[in-house]
Structure formats: structure tokens, C-alpha cells
Amino acid sequence: MSNEATPSVHTSATGSGTIASFIDHTLLKPEAGEADVLKVCAEAAEYHFKSVCVNPIWVKTVKTALKGSGVLTCSVVGFPLGATPTDVKVFEARGAVLDGADEVDMVINIAAARAGDKGALVEDITAVAEAVHASGAILKVIIETALLEDGQKVLACEAAVEAGADFVKTSTGFNGGGATAADVALMRKTVGPGPGVKASGGVRSLEDAQAMIAAGATRIGASSGIAIVKGEQGSSSY
Secondary structure (H helix, E strand, O other), X not given: OOOOOOOOOOOOOOOOOOHHHHEEEEEOOOOOOHHHHHHHHHHHHHHOOOEEEEOHHHHXXXXXXXXXXXXXXXXXXXXXOOXXXXXXXXHHHHHHHHXXXXXXXXXXXXXXXXXXXXXXXXXXXXXXHHHHXXXXXXXXXXXXXXXXXXXXXXXXXXXXXXXXXXXXXXXOOOOOOOOOHHHHHHHHXXXXXXXXXXXXXXXXXXXXXXXXXXXXXXXXXXXXXXXXXXXXXXXXXX
16 A cells, blocks of 8 residues: 655745655546646646546546656546446556556445445456556546545445545535535545545645645646645635
């Protein structure tokens, strides 16, 4: 499991140990084209973000564009609903890592979490984790906090840990709500100090990001990364 040290938080856009090193610079809009993707990659390289997170069809493009930049390539699986058979999620995950993804963010079976079916969650996540880890990549598990009660959030986080996930993540940004400091704190309490916690959805300012990090987040998923590092208010969505 990932055990990321927490860098200091400030607004500098260059160098290590800055707020930028927390950020997965994200572009998941279905209408985004190659020019949009390449623009995000250039921004990520300039501001030294942690990764660029895109839909699977853009992984090869991002991997090539980011070569030598030190910025990771991230993609998504079972996105944004999570209502995909496990074998399809595994196929999708294998494809993403073969195309060059360093990290994969998968959506859980949300219905299973709401039903309290921990076994189904563990089975689903374990299969994807094995596929991702076989290529040395990192798995983040999106639990979609806006659709779960606190007990269900805890269950989903426990299942992710049991299944060997490297991170738990709040939200897709597509199903209402988004990251809250309270949810991040609950997730951190549940998973303990080792696994990563990624706050995503509605994080659009430095103040938002700092609140998430203070609550226990070790990664921020945002399409407003530039506004965050500049201390401005972002308005963009995934």
C-alpha cells in the first residue's frame, strides 16, 4: 500500500514539496479532444502536478506527452457509475496499464456498498488490484461518498484495504456532491495511516485543498489545479 509523506502546503507552482505535488490534474469530460488533453499535459508539466488523470482512450497520448516530465499518467475504470461486471473492469484496467497508466482510479460497485455486501466489494476490488499491481501500477478506489451513508463509507473503505488497494478516493465528480473534509477525515480514520486518501470533486481553491489535506488527504483530484496553486478560485468541472 502507498504511504505517501505529506509535503508542506503553500502556493508555489514549482519544485517539490508544494501543493502542486498533491494534485492529479484531471480532464474527464467526455467531449474533451486531443487538443484539450495535450493542453492539460502541458499545464501539468509546467506546474509539476502529481499526475494527469484522463479517460482510457487518452492514456497513450498522455504517456507520450508527459515523457521526461516526472508527471504520472492516471486513468479511470468502471467510470463513472461503477456498475460494470468485475471481469470488464479487470479488462479495462489491464488495457490502461498496458497503454502506460501509472495509476488507475476504479469506481466500486456502489449498490453493493449500499446493501452492506462487503464480500462483493472485496471480490470486485481485489480482481482489479491484482491486474493493476501486476504491472507495478497504483490502484485508487472511488467509493462515491455522496451516494453513501457514513456506515457504508466505512464498509467500502474497509473493503478497499482488505482488497489491497493503495488509495481510497471520495468521488467521481459526476454523481452529485463531492469531497468534504468530514468524509476525508472519516476515510482516513478508517484506513489508518498507511493507505492514501484522495479528495476529489468540488476542490477548486487553495483553501479547499488545504482543508482536505488537513483532514488527512494525501492526494487531490481537481480540474482547477492551476487556480489552486495560484491561490485563486477555480470554476471548472471534470
